[in-house]
Amino acid sequence: MPRMKKKRDFSKNCSEKSEVSGLSTVCAIATPAAVGGISVVRISGERAFEIAEKVFKPINRTVREMRGYTAAYGKIFDGEERLDDGVLLVFRAPYSYTGEDVCEISCHGGIYVTRRVVSACIKAGAEPAAAGEFTKRALLNGKMSLTQAEAVADIISAQGEQSLSCSNTMREGALFRECERIGEKLTEISSYISAWIDYPDDDTPVVTPEWLTERLEDVNNDFSRLLKNYDTGKLIREGISCAIVGKPNVGKSTLMNLLSGEERSIVSAVEGTTRDVVEETVNLGGAVLKLSDCAGIRETSDEVEKIGVGIMLKKLENANIVLAVFDGSREISEEDERLFGLIEDKTVIPVINKSDLSQRLDVERLEERLGRCVVISAKDEKSIEMLGKEITARLNISNFDANAGFLANERQRGCVLRAKAAVENALMAVKSGITPDAVGVELEESLNAVFELSGKSASEEVIARVFERFCVGK
Numbered sequence: 001m002p003r004m005k006k007k008r009d010f011s012k013n014c015s016e017k018s019e020v021s022g023l024s025t026v027c028a029i030a031t032p033a034a035v036g037g038i039s040v041v042r043i044s045g046e047r048a049f050e051i052a053e054k055v056f057k058p059i060n061r062t063v064r065e066m067r068g069y070t071a072a073y074g075k076i077f078d079g080e081e082r083l084d085d086g087v088l089l090v091f092r093a094p095y096s097y098t099g100e101d102v103c104e105i106s107c108h109g110g111i112y113v114t115r116r117v118v119s120a121c122i123k124a125g126a127e128p129a130a131a132g133e134f135t136k137r138a139l140l141n142g143k144m145s146l147t148q149a150e151a152v153a154d155i156i157s158a159q160g161e162q163s164l165s166c167s168n169t170m171r172e173g174a175l176f177r178e179c180e181r182i183g184e185k186l187t188e189i190s191s192y193i194s195a196w197i198d199y200p201d202d203d204t205p206v207v208t209p210e211w212l213t214e215r216l217e218d219v220n221n222d223f224s225r226l227l228k229n230y231d232t233g234k235l236i237r238e239g240i241s242c243a244i245v246g247k248p249n250v251g252k253s254t255l256m257n258l259l260s261g262e263e264r265s266i267v268s269a270v271e272g273t274t275r276d277v278v279e280e281t282v283n284l285g286g287a288v289l290k291l292s293d294c295a296g297i298r299e300t301s302d303e304v305e306k307i308g309v310g311i312m313l314k315k316l317e318n319a320n321i322v323l324a325v326f327d328g329s330r331e332i333s334e335e336d337e338r339l340f341g342l343i344e345d346k347t348v349i350p351v352i353n354k355s356d357l358s359q360r361l362d363v364e365r366l367e368e369r370l371g372r373c374v375v376i377s378a379k380d381e382k383s384i385e386m387l388g389k390e391i392t393a394r395l396n397i398s399n400f401d402a403n404a405g406f407l408a409n410e411r412q413r414g415c416v417l418r419a420k421a422a423v424e425n426a427l428m429a430v431k432s433g434i435t436p437d438a439v440g441v442e443l444e445e446s447l448n449a450v451f452e453l454s455g456k457s458a459s460e461e462v463i464a465r466v467f468e469r470f471c472v473g474k
């Protein structure tokens with residue numbers, strides 16, 4: 001018998017009061033465990049004010065007197081021992097990040113002093129917060145949906161402009177709204193079927209196979225769109241792995257240095273200089289590019305260089321996009337030809353380099369083999385923008401509309417795959433003339449998966465897995 005999973009409604013619900021009582025009051029350092037100007041210790045829960053009052057003494061007033069969204073300068077104590085001076089910020093439930101009473105103590109940013117402030121809070125009655133505990137409480141208190149909570153983790157790990165902006169769109173509820181929209185469509189179809197089955201003699205609209213097919217296909221298309229955008233969203237969030245390949249001396253290292261703005265790859269006129277793979281992460285046109293400058297493609301007896309070529313082949317296999325570099329001042333050689341075979345099934349941008357020299361390469365012939373070329377000089381800064389535009393266009397990143405809602409992780413994708421499979425089963429049932437009640441069962445399964453995606457009915461296990469990737473203090 002399947003194990004029953006405990007489910008709770010984690011839908012967005014901006015309730016006036018904290019809904020989750022009985023939770024202990026927790027505290028944690030909300031800033032990195034490193035030396036800095038200030039550190040922040042966050043306390044959240046019913047006893048936040050009582051605990052803050054024991055640790056923090058504001059000048060001229062008490063913590064309890066402080067209104068929400070106000071700050072006070074004061075002294076920080078561990079019992080009788082004075083630890084530091086600092087600022088206390090208070091938020092009164094439900095108008096805080098967690099929806100509970102929250103106090104945030106800013107102290108000087110030393111690792112030792114910050115730990116002492118946390119330990120003083122624990123002595124005063126707080127419990128150490130688990131990873132993601134504050135965001136989890138925000139979810140439990142209806143401050144955000146599950147997909148919005150996931151977006152918080154994505155905002156923290158965002159490395160580039162595009163991934164940050166997409167995560168913010170998600171944080172504002174783009175995917176949650178899309179789930180609601182699809183959920184409403186599924187509920188509507190279900191209710192028509194139920195009405196028709198339960199009250200066939202009444203004045204209920206007749207559910208015809210054509211009507212059902214049209215509605216189900218519409219929902220199926222919504223799922224397809226979400227799944228289609230998944231890979232693009234992933235590229236935006238996790239970065240684009242980009243292999244720079246080509247025979248020796250075409251200018252791969254010069255290009256890598258131009259894009260990364262650093263002299264990392266060794267540039268020289270002696271063939272076979274880049275023996276290993278040099279890697280760099282750069283921001284290009286808002287996207288994060290994980291560049292690998294690979295060893296030159298050529299037959300070699302040099303053992304070390306052979307290893308480099310082996311690693312290059314692996315990088316090539318895993319690359320989202322390949323910049324295949326050619327020397328425009330020379331004709332295509334046999335070594336260039338060898339490259340064609342290695343990259344034919346990849347997304348390739350043929351880059352004709354050294355445009356500042358007189359050109360001998362047959363561009364038309366190359367375009368016939370590899371598609372539209374970009375002609376650049378790796379010694380010219382203008383090439384950066386040209387390549388950035390081409391990369392984002394080729395990977396469809398420039399057309400990506402985060403506002404329409406997109407899937408940000410495997411959990412979300414798994415839910416959509418399940419929801420879509422159920423709708424496809426329903427479509428098959430309609431085609432094979434099976435009774436509408438069987439269709440209704442599939443619709444319910446699909447709706448469950450959509451609700452799990454948005455968090456409207458996610459199990460405790462699912463929630464625990466989501467918060468595993470958070471840091472302590474968030």
Ligand code: GDP
Pocket residue numbers: 246247248249250251252253254255266267268269271272273274296353354355356357376377378379380
């Ligand atoms: P790799 O072996 O493919 O990594 O090639 P390198 O980046 O080491 O460059 C080989 C040689 O070509 C060096 O002498 C570079 O200065 C030169 N080079 C690279 N790009 C250009 C370019 O756009 N124009 C010119 N004139 N020379 C270039």
